[in-house]
Amino acid sequence: MFLANAKVDSVTQIGTNVFLLKLQSDKIAANAKPGQFVNIKVSNSNFPLLRRPFSICNVEGDYFTIMFTSVGEGTLVLQKKQKGEFVDVMGSAGNGFSLDGNYEKAIIVAGGIGAAPFPFLIKELEKIGKGIICLSGGRTKNDCITYEMKNVSIATDDGSFGFKGNVVELLSSQIDRYKNERIKIFGCGPNAMLKSLQQFCFTRNIEAEISTESSMACGFGICQGCPVQSATDKNKFLLVCKDGPVFNVKDIELP
Amino acid sequence: MSAVDLSVSVGPLKLRNPILLASGTVGYGNEISEFIDLNKIGGIVTKSLSLKPRKGNSSQRVVETPSGMLNAIGLANVGVEEFLKTKIQFLKKFDTKIICNIAASSVEEYVECTKLLTGEDTISAFEINVSCPNVKEGGLEFGNDKKAVAKITEEVKKVSTKPVFIKLSPNVSRISEFALAAKESGADAVSAINTLVGTAFDIFSRKPKIKNITGGLSGPAIKPVALAKVLEIKQNVDIPIIGIGGIFSWQDAVEFMIAGASAFQLGTVNFVHPNISETMINDLILYCEKMKISSLKNLTGSFIL
Ligand SMILES: Cc1cc2nc3c(=O)[nH]c(=O)nc-3n(C[C@H](O)[C@H](O)[C@H](O)COP(=O)(O)OP(=O)(O)OC[C@H]3O[C@@H](n4cnc5c(N)ncnc54)[C@H](O)[C@@H]3O)c2cc1C
Ligand SMILES: Cc1cc2nc3c(=O)[nH]c(=O)nc-3n(C[C@H](O)[C@H](O)[C@H](O)COP(=O)(O)O)c2cc1C
Ligand code: FES
Numbered sequence: 205m206f207l208a209n210a211k212v213d214s215v216t217q218i219g220t221n222v223f224l225l226k227l228q229s230d231k232i233a234a235n236a237k238p239g240q241f242v243n244i245k246v247s248n249s250n251f252p253l254l255r256r257p258f259s260i261c262n263v264e265g266d267y268f269t270i271m272f273t274s275v276g277e278g279t280l281v282l283q284k285k286q287k288g289e290f291v292d293v294m295g296s297a298g299n300g301f302s303l304d305g306n307y308e309k310a311i312i313v314a315g316g317i318g319a320a321p322f323p324f325l326i327k328e329l330e331k332i333g334k335g336i337i338c339l340s341g342g343r344t345k346n347d348c349i350t351y352e353m354k355n356v357s358i359a360t361d362d363g364s365f366g367f368k369g370n371v372v373e374l375l376s377s378q379i380d381r382y383k384n385e386r387i388k389i390f391g392c393g394p395n396a397m398l399k400s401l402q403q404f405c406f407t408r409n410i411e412a413e414i415s416t417e418s419s420m421a422c423g424f425g426i427c428q429g430c431p432v433q434s435a436t437d438k439n440k441f442l443l444v445c446k447d448g449p450v451f452n453v454k455d456i457e458l459p
Numbered sequence: 460m461s462a463v464d465l466s467v468s469v470g471p472l473k474l475r476n477p478i479l480l481a482s483g484t485v486g487y488g489n490e491i492s493e494f495i496d497l498n499k500i501g502g503i504v505t506k507s508l509s510l511k512p513r514k515g516n517s518s519q520r521v522v523e524t525p526s527g528m529l530n531a532i533g534l535a536n537v538g539v540e541e542f543l544k545t546k547i548q549f550l551k552k553f554d555t556k557i558i559c560n561i562a563a564s565s566v567e568e569y570v571e572c573t574k575l576l577t578g579e580d581t582i583s584a585f586e587i588n589v590s591c592p593n594v595k596e597g598g599l600e601f602g603n604d605k606k607a608v609a610k611i612t613e614e615v616k617k618v619s620t621k622p623v624f625i626k627l628s629p630n631v632s633r634i635s636e637f638a639l640a641a642k643e644s645g646a647d648a649v650s651a652i653n654t655l656v657g658t659a660f661d662i663f664s665r666k667p668k669i670k671n672i673t674g675g676l677s678g679p680a681i682k683p684v685a686l687a688k689v690l691e692i693k694q695n696v697d698i699p700i701i702g703i704g705g706i707f708s709w710q711d712a713v714e715f716m717i718a719g720a721s722a723f724q725l726g727t728v729n730f731v732h733p734n735i736s737e738t739m740i741n742d743l744i745l746y747c748e749k750m751k752i753s754s755l756k757n758l759t760g761s762f763i764l
Contacts, residue, residue: 205493207734245731250526250679250707254731294733421521421528422730425490427483428506428532429521439514441535446490459518 220346230266238325239300239450243423245292246281259321271320307388309335315393323352341371418444433457463747464754470647474501481726482560487546494733502556512538522668527680531671562588590628590653602628612644622647635695648699678727693719709742716758
C-alpha cells in the first residue's frame with residue numbers, strides 16, 4: 205500500500221450523476237487488482253476530514269480511474285477537480301476479486317454505482333478467456349450504468365428500461381440459460397441487493413464473490429471502524445477495509 | 460545530526476522524542492508500520508486490552524462530523540493472552556517504547572491484566588483507560604468517579620513493575636481533580652484527553668448515525684477543549700502530562716507542549732495521514748532551531764499568560 209500524489213488527468217461525466225476521475229500514479233496503477241479500492245483525501249483542509257474510499261474502476265498504463273456518484277461534500281469536491289491538480293491517494297487497499305474457480309462464464313451483477321469495479325475485472329477476466337455476461341440495475345433508466353460492460357441486460361425498478369424489477373430478479377429470470385455452463389457470480393451494489401444476491405447464490409449453490417461497503421475512518425485496518433459479521437465464527441467481526449471489501453458470499457453475514 | 464535534543468521524559472519513562480501514537484488509532488502497530496519507521500518515534504500505545512477478547516459493537520461504528528469523527532468501537536480487542544502470544548511478537552522487533560493500554564470493567568480485572576502483562580520486558584509502561592465512553596460497564600463510570608480512579612490507580616500500582624499513566628476522561632467538570640486523585644494514588648503521569656461524548660442524527664430516518672447512539676468525538680474539533688484540559692491540570696497538579704486531542708500538525712503538537720504536556724499522542728490523524736508521526740520529527744527540529752530552543756523538553760509548560 206502506498207501514499208501517492210496522483211495527478212488529475214480528467215473528470216468526465218458519463219451519466220446523470222456519474223463521473224469518472226482519471227488519475228496518474230505509476231505506483232498505484234502497477235499494483236492495483238480488480239476489486240481493490242483507493243482511499244482519497246479529497247481536500248487539503250480539515251473539511252472533509254477523513255479519506256473517501258472508491259473502487260478502482262480501471263487501470264491503463266500509469267493511470268487509474270474511479271467512477272463515482274456525487275452524494276455529499278467529498279464527492280462534490282472530487283467532481284470539481286481540474287486537470288493538473290494533485291490528489292492525495294492511499295492505495296491500492298483491501299482484497300480484490302479472485303479470478304480463480306471452476307467456471308467458464310462470469311456473471312457480473314451490478315446495482316447502481318456498484319458498476320464501478322467491473323471494467324477492470326472484466327478486462328482481467330477476458331485476459332484469461334472467461335465468458336462474460338453483465339446485469340446492471342437501477343431505480344430508473346438514468347441510474348443504470350453500463351460503462352465498459354459486455355453483453356449487458358438492464359433492470360429498472362420502475363420499468364422505464366429493460367426488465368422491470370431489481371437486478372437479482374433479472375438474474376433469476378435468466379439463470380436457466382446457463383444451466384449447462386460452469387458459472388461464477390461477481391456482485392457489487394447496495395447491501396440490500398447484495399443480501400438478496402447472496403440468498404440467491406445459496407439457494408442455487410452458485411459460487412460468488414461480492415464487493416461490500418461500510419462506513420470507514422482509516423481504510424487500512426487500524427481503527428476497527430468497518431466490521432462485518434463473520435459467517436463462520438459468531439464471535440468475530442471481519443473488517444471490510446482489510447479482510448474485504450470483496451468477500452466470498454459464504455464468509456459474511458450482511459447486516 | 461541536528462544539535463536539537465528532542466528527547467523527553469514522562470515521569471520515569473524516557474522517550475527519544477515526544478511523539479506517541481494513541482491507543483485505538485494504530486491497533487498493535489503492524490498496519491501503520493507500512494507507512495512509518497516505528498524506530499524513529501517515541502513510542503506506541505496499544506489498543507485498549509481487556510482480560511478476555513472483546514468483539515466490540517456492531518456497525519455503524521464511525522461517522523464523520525465537522526472537523527472530527529465519532530466512534531463507538533466498543534473496545535474490540537484480542538485480549539491480554541492473545542496480545543502476549545502474537546501481537547507483541549511484532550512489536551518486539553522495534554526499538555521504540557511500547558505502552559500497553561488496559562481497559563477493564565472492574566478493579567479486579569485491571570489488576571489481573573496488569574499482573575499478566577507486567578512481566579513482559581517489551582512493555583515500557585501502562586496506560587490505564589478509565590475513560591472509554593463506549594462500553595456499558597466500567598469505562599466512563601470509572602472515569603467519572605474520583606474514588607474509583609484513585610482505587611484503580613492504587614491497586615494497579617501495587618502490582619505493576621512499570622510506570623503507570625492514567626488516561627483521563629474530559630467528560631467531567633474539573634479534570635484537575637481527577638489528575639490529583641491519580642497523583643495521590645501513585646500515578647506516574649496522566650494522559651489527557653480521551654474522546655468527548657457526542658452523537659449525530661440522520662434527519663431522514665431520525666435515527667442516530669452510530670448504532671451505539673452516542674460515540675466518542677475526536678479530531679481537530681476537540682483540540683481547544685483538550686488544550687484547556689491540559690492547561691488546567693498543569694496549573695493545578697504537579698504531575699507529568701501526555702497531551703492528546705485533535706493534533707493534526709506539528710504546530711498543534713507544539714501548542715500542547717506549551718500548555719504543559721511532556722509528550723503527546725497522535726490519534727485520528729493517523730487515519731488520514733498515516734506517516735505524519737515520522738514527517739513531524741523534522742518540523743519539530745526546524746521549529747526548535749528557529750526558536751533557538753536547544754532541548755524540546757524546555758517547551759513543556761512554557762506558556763506566558
Ligand atoms: C470499499 C468502498 C468502495 C467504494 N467505492 C465507491 C465507488 O467506486 N464509487 C462511489 O461512488 N462510491 C463508492 N463508495 C462509497 C463512497 O465512499 C461514498 O459515496 C463517499 O465516501 C461519500 O463521500 P461524501 O463526502 O461525498 O459524502 P458524505 O457527506 O460523507 O455522505 C453523504 C451521503 O453518503 C452516504 N455515505 C457516506 N459514505 C458512504 C459509504 N461508504 N457507503 C455508502 N454510503 C455512504 C452517507 O450516509 C450520506 O447519506 C465506496 C465505499 C467503500 C467503503
Ligand atoms: C477509532 C478510535 C478508537 C479509540 N480507541 C481507544 C481505546 O481503545 N482506548 C483508549 O484509551 N482510547 C481510545 N481512543 C481515544 C484516542 O486514544 C484519543 O484519546 C482520542 O481519539 C483523542 O485524540 P485525537 O483527537 O488525536 O484522535 C480511540 C479513538 C478513536 C478515534
Ligand atoms: S476503516 Fe478503519 S479498520 Fe476498516
